[in-house]
Amino acid sequence: MSVDNYVDEKAFRDCVEKAAKILRAEELVAFPTETVYGLGANGLSTRAVQKIFTAKGRPSDNPLILHIGSLAQLGPLLREPISVYAEKLIEHFWPGPLTLIFPASDRVPSVVTGGLDTVAVRMPAHRLAREIIAKAGVPIAAPSANRSGKPSPTRAEHVREDLDGRVAAIIDGGSTGYGLESTVVDVSNREASPRILRPGGITEEGIEETLGVSISMEGSERKKDNVRAPGMKYRHYSPDTDVELVEGSSAVMQARIDEARMHGKRAAAAITSDRADKISADRILVLGDGTDLQTISSHLYDHLRAVDKMDVDVLFVQTFTETGLGKAIMNRLYKAANP
Ligand code: TXA
Numbered sequence: 001m002s003v004d005n006y007v008d009e010k011a012f013r014d015c016v017e018k019a020a021k022i023l024r025a026e027e028l029v030a031f032p033t034e035t036v037y038g039l040g041a042n043g044l045s046t047r048a049v050q051k052i053f054t055a056k057g058r059p060s061d062n063p064l065i066l067h068i069g070s071l072a073q074l075g076p077l078l079r080e081p082i083s084v085y086a087e088k089l090i091e092h093f094w095p096g097p098l099t100l101i102f103p104a105s106d107r108v109p110s111v112v113t114g115g116l117d118t119v120a121v122r123m124p125a126h127r128l129a130r131e132i133i134a135k136a137g138v139p140i141a142a143p144s145a146n147r148s149g150k151p152s153p154t155r156a157e158h159v160r161e162d163l164d165g166r167v168a169a170i171i172d173g174g175s176t177g178y179g180l181e182s183t184v185v186d187v188s189n190r191e192a193s194p195r196i197l198r199p200g201g202i203t204e205e206g207i208e209e210t211l212g213v214s215i216s217m218e219g220s221e222r223k224k225d226n227v228r229a230p231g232m233k234y235r236h237y238s239p240d241t242d243v244e245l246v247e248g249s250s251a252v253m254q255a256r257i258d259e260a261r262m263h264g265k266r267a268a269a270a271i272t273s274d275r276a277d278k279i280s281a282d283r284i285l286v287l288g289d290g291t292d293l294q295t296i297s298s299h300l301y302d303h304l305r306a307v308d309k310m311d312v313d314v315l316f317v318q319t320f321t322e323t324g325l326g327k328a329i330m331n332r333l334y335k336a337a338n339p
């Protein structure tokens with residue numbers, strides 16, 4: 001079912017109705033959010049949530065995010081009152097691409113938390129997502145709607161590629177906005193400052209400005225975080241083609257491309273538009289204007305998926321400065337390059 005524009009209110013209502021009905025019947029529905037497409041199931045039903053892991057081929061100890069449509073749905077999921085930091089973050093960034101980690105109540109099935117005593121919660125801003133959750137009347141567990149190890153889907157067509165026949169319905173709402181998964185922030189420890197477990201569309205700078213405290217971490221501490229965000233330890237966001245990151249000028253990248261081709265490899269280059277006429281490769285992927293990281297992040301996964309359909313052996317990708325949205329972009333590129 002498709003709702004590419006919301007001019008047709010009846011088509012929109014039909015989609016919401018259909019998705020909610022499937023969710024209430026404990027089946028799976030893929031639906032758009034403002035970050036990436038999610039693969040949804042009734043988040044309070046162990047039976048329904050188990051189907052997500054089967055459909056995705058996802059390790060069962062990698063916990064899921066519960067998506068809520070209103071603040072009234074938050075309280076019952078939590079073991080204790082939220083901290084002042086959490087309150088501020090909710091006020092500023094919900095609904096939106098921010099996931100918060102809280103101490104979980106007994107109502108949250110352990111299949112959702114992967115056996116942890118915390119739960120991840122997000123209130124999406126996408127209108128279709130919100131309405132579907134509201135209509136279903138329960139929190140919706142939803143990981144990204146890709147097969148495990150593939151880049152997250154930013155268009156319904158990506159979901160179809162990965163999950164056709166494995167879900168009851170795919171709701172097509174066109175391209176998602178941000179194109180990268182939500183920022184995950186741990187606010188479960190009341191004594192400590194919030195910690196970013198996964199960078200995303202809500203930036204570290206934006207969070208610091210909102211809270212008035214520094215939350216940046218040392219490199220060594222960041223390594224320890226791999227344990228805290230269980231998803232980090234799995235292969236992620238990775239095309240089948242080899243991905244290599246290239247720091248430096250166009251000349252540096254051209255040298256790498258030439259070297260690969262000398263070894264008989266077919267090489268693609270993913271570069272910003274200002275470099276497009278400076279690089280020669282078997283295929284060129286223009287990521288967008290280098291000063292517009294929003295556009296670059298929204299198309300990044302599309303490019304990573306496209307490269308597997310090109311007849312190339314290696315993809316060279318230029319790097320970005322790790323500030324603002326650049327941090328989330330580089331986080332995903334590192335994962336694509338180091339499966
Ligand atoms: O934008 C998004 O967040 C998308 C859309 C569909 O909402 N969802 C998404 O879900 O990216 P998923 O399952 O692909 O990623 C969830 C991340 C994983 O890295 C997981 O390990 C982490 O959140 N996570 C979930 N529960 C957690 C918990 N209790 N403690 C720490 N990390 C947790």
Ligand code: MG
Pocket residue numbers: 143144152
């Ligand atoms: Mg995912």
